[in-house]
Amino acid sequence: MPTPGAFDALSPAFPGRAAWGTAARLRAWQVEALARYRMLDASDFLTVATPGAGKTTFALRVATDLISERRIEQVIVVTPTEHLKVQWAEAAAKVGLHLDPGLGKKAGRSRQFHGQAITYAGVAAAVHRLEALTVRSKTLVIFDEIHHAGDSRSWGEGIRQAFELATRRLCLTGTPFRSDTDPIPYVRYVEGADGVRRSDPDYVYGYAEALRDQVVRPVMFLAYGGGMRWRTRAGDELAANLGEPLTKDLTAQAWRTALDPAGEWMTAVLRSADRRLTEVRRHVPDAGGLVIASNQRQARAYARVLEQLAGERPTVVLSDDAAASRKIERFSASTERWMVAVRMVSEGVDVPRLAVGVYATATSTPLFFAQAVGRFVRSRRRGEIASVFLPTVPILLAHASTMEKQRDHALGKPANPEEGLWDPEEAMLAEANRARRVAEFEGEQETLEAIAAFDHVLFDAAAYGLQSAPASEEEADYLGLPGLLEPDQVGALLAERQRRQLARRDRQARREKESPEVSLHRALESRRKELNSLVSQVARLRGVPHSHIHAGLRREAGGPPLAQATTEQVEDRIAMARRWLAAS
Numbered sequence: 001m002p003t004p005g006a007f008d009a010l011s012p013a014f015p016g017r018a019a020w021g022t023a024a025r026l027r028a029w030q031v032e033a034l035a036r037y038r039m040l041d042a043s044d045f046l047t048v049a050t051p052g053a054g055k056t057t058f059a060l061r062v063a064t065d066l067i068s069e070r071r072i073e074q075v076i077v078v079t080p081t082e083h084l085k086v087q088w089a090e091a092a093a094k095v096g097l098h099l100d101p102g103l104g105k106k107a108g109r110s111r112q113f114h115g116q117a118i119t120y121a122g123v124a125a126a127v128h129r130l131e132a133l134t135v136r137s138k139t140l141v142i143f144d145e146i147h148h149a150g151d152s153r154s155w156g157e158g159i160r161q162a163f164e165l166a167t168r169r170l171c172l173t174g175t176p177f178r179s180d181t182d183p184i185p186y187v188r189y190v191e192g193a194d195g196v197r198r199s200d201p202d203y204v205y206g207y208a209e210a211l212r213d214q215v216v217r218p219v220m221f222l223a224y225g226g227g228m229r230w231r232t233r234a235g236d237e238l239a240a241n242l243g244e245p246l247t248k249d250l251t252a253q254a255w256r257t258a259l260d261p262a263g264e265w266m267t268a269v270l271r272s273a274d275r276r277l278t279e280v281r282r283h284v285p286d287a288g289g290l291v292i293a294s295n296q297r298q299a300r301a302y303a304r305v306l307e308q309l310a311g312e313r314p315t316v317v318l319s320d321d322a323a324a325s326r327k328i329e330r331f332s333a334s335t336e337r338w339m340v341a342v343r344m345v346s347e348g349v350d351v352p353r354l355a356v357g358v359y360a361t362a363t364s365t366p367l368f369f370a371q372a373v374g375r376f377v378r379s380r381r382r383g384e385i386a387s388v389f390l391p392t393v394p395i396l397l398a399h400a401s402t403m404e405k406q407r408d409h410a411l412g413k414p415a416n417p418e419e420g421l422w423d424p425e426e427a428m429l430a431e432a433n434r435a436r437r438v439a440e441f442e443g444e445q446e447t448l449e450a451i452a453a454f455d456h457v458l459f460d461a462a463a464y465g466l467q468s469a470p471a472s473e474e475e476a477d478y479l480g481l482p483g484l485l486e487p488d489q490v491g492a493l494l495a496e497r498q499r500r501q502l503a504r505r506d507r508q509a510r511r512e513k514e515s516p517e518v519s520l521h522r523a524l525e526s527r528r529k530e531l532n533s534l535v536s537q538v539a540r541l542r543g544v545p546h547s548h549i550h551a552g553l554r555r556e557a558g559g560p561p562l563a564q565a566t567t568e569q570v571e572d573r574i575a576m577a578r579r580w581l582a583a584s
Contacts, residue, residue, distance in 0.1 A: 026061065029205040029209070029213070033049075033205070044168075046173075046187055046200075046202050049204075050377070051371070052377045057091075060097060066140055067114065071167070071168075075097065075140050075141075076118065076140070076163075077099060078117075078120055079119055079120070079144045080120060085118065086325060088101070088117045099114065099117045102116060102118060120149060123158045127161050127162045128162075131163075131165070134165055139166045139168070143186070145174070149185050188200045210377075214382055216378065216379050217377050217378070217379045218490060219403065220459045220481070222276070223243070223392040223457070224268075224269050225452075225467065226453040227453075228257040229257070231445060238250070242392050243391075252362070256362060257447050263447045263451075264450055266302065269358060270302065272471075274338075276479045277338075277355070279480055279482070282483060286353050288353045288354050288356075291303075291340045298360070299316060299318065315340070316339075331351060339354075350378060355384065356376075356387045359372060364395045364396060370403075382486075397458065453467050453470070454467065454472070454478070455467050456537065460490075464497065465478055466498075466537065477500060527567060528562060531553075531570055531574050538581055550562065553573040553576055557572045
């Protein structure tokens with residue numbers, strides 16, 4: 001019989017260690033959530049806590065308390081994946097609560113178990129058996145990542161029928177929002193002033209709060225753009241710079257070109273990510289990296305590139321691999337550098353040593369992005385930083401900029417969009433879904449060229465850095481940040497790196513201006529690039545198109561369009577753009 005005393009054996013951040021200085025037994029939020037649970041004493045309770053905060057530990061404390069008080073007799077944990085069943089069983093065993101993850105092929109379960117762990121798909125396939133089981137004994141059902149109940153109609157209907165008569169239901173999620181409008185079973189929805197019904201959690205512990213408490217790592221996003229050229233199925237050759245304002249379809253095609261292993265873009269980004277991992281491992285020797293790929297073909301190709309770059313074969317995890325769970329566990333316990341996966345480790349799977357990530361997938365929904373980034377935020381000691389490399393795609397940068405924003409699952413749209421009550425967040429979700437459908441469709445184009453360019457670093461919703469070539473001294477300034485820093489130190493160092501980069505470019509411009517060997521067209525080209533880079537920075541900070549910034553500079557500084565401007569006119573606009581950047 002589990003007891004609360006046995007709980008001392010479980011880290012509040014299981015399966016990882018709690019970050020030094022953040023907790024002894026239970027974290028403050030877990031204590032607060034437990035008190036809230038006791039106060040409400042309701043049959044249904046929804047907890048929203050950011051990935052890495054310790055939802056598993058909180059839920060197991062609820063379970064052990066209810067069993068010791070004889071208010072329940074068994075526990076059933078429902079998870080999205082097979083791997084998570086085992087992870088829950090291992091965590092529960094540490095507090096004397098024994099759950100059967102159903103690894104054996106034979107039916108039945110030893111009477112020594114206090115319950116079982118089963119997937120949402122497994123519930124749908126055994127609804128009546130589970131319904132009878134919950135009627136026969138007083139049952140607590142723990143739904144891990146409850147938003148997955150909406151992934152399939154049979155999953156939602158299955159858990160509703162199977163557990164309607166359960167004594168208690170505890171719903172957990174780190175990402176309570178979905179991009180559809182199907183209600184999630186056992187989640188309460190409340191209608192707002194705009195006529196939209198949104199999920200109403202009983203307790204919320206968001207990323208911003210966890211970052212403040214140093215429970216999770218701050219995330220530094222390193223964005224890479226560059227020139228893309230591809231041929232469509234119709235034979236047309238197209239070219240675009242990733243990160244520039246483009247139509248939805250062109251953005252998707254340029255993005256797909258960048259992720260193609262046949263181009264040079266991915267090789268350059270993987271090389272930079274491996275250099276960043278080497279720097280992090282100077283301070284965190286067992287730090288690991290994860291590449292999240294779009295499909296199995298690309299995952300295997302990325303693994304081959306990493307093996308050449310790092311001199312070590314990465315762990316490759318594919319969803320149809322029977323040994324996937326064992327591979328993840330082995331990687332988690334090792335000091336290997338890289339793991340490459342498709343979707344297997346996007347959510348719920350905990351590898352606390354992951355510190356560097358490459359977002360090499362065309363999936364763009366806020367839900368998936370939050371799940372993916374959540375793999376890197378679990379903190380083990382104070383000062384750890386997560387570094388995530390991603391393409392300069394507007395929808396991804398928008399997600400990265402709003403990581404600290406709490407979203408709830410919304411049902412329907414505002415009642416009167418024409419009266420100004422339209423929710424821009426809903427539009428973003430819809431646009432993300434449309435972009436995903438376009439971007440995930442393969443076979444429509446042939447990559448001709450994919451050249452990477454370091455674009456900027458996004459940290460705490462602020463952008464730092466100017467566009468530069470991979471493997472350049474300027475990129476190295478950002479890749480070389482120490483692996484252990486406090487959040488305020490990260491911001492200060494990034495600002496200092498940006499000042500250094502601007503000073504370096506000033507010196508280069510003066511040399512070019514003074515050197516008679518530099519032709520006029522090369523000097524103009526160099527300064528236009530500098531201006532375009534600054535305009536890109538200001539546009540990101542102000543949230544407006546590049547064309548608006550160019551027009552404003554021309555209006556303030558005077559002169560003709562950029563293509564016709566003299567060197568002095570371009571210099572005037574550069575100086576003004578720098579003043580705007582400093583003011584922003």
